[in-house]
Amino acid sequence: MSLRRIDLKNSGSQLRRCEKCGKALSRRHIGTICTECEQDAIYKDVKEFILHNDVTELEVADHFQLPLETIQRWIKEGHLSYKENK
């Protein structure tokens, strides 16, 4: 394991920023937007999906290839409301 990588170069040329919010992205980050914006974008789709489909958390997670805990967190935080099967 050699995960330790010390970069002493101080050139900011490789610094990438999120296309949406301008937050600095880590070099290892994949994509052009930060995780938060990524989730925000997905979140909107998820919300639409839940509004128009009678689905469970599991189905949502599966459909969007998201961790179930992410969906549950969104619902818990009150961002999403879905039809509960009780």
Ligand SMILES: [Zn+2]
């Ligand atoms: Zn961002």
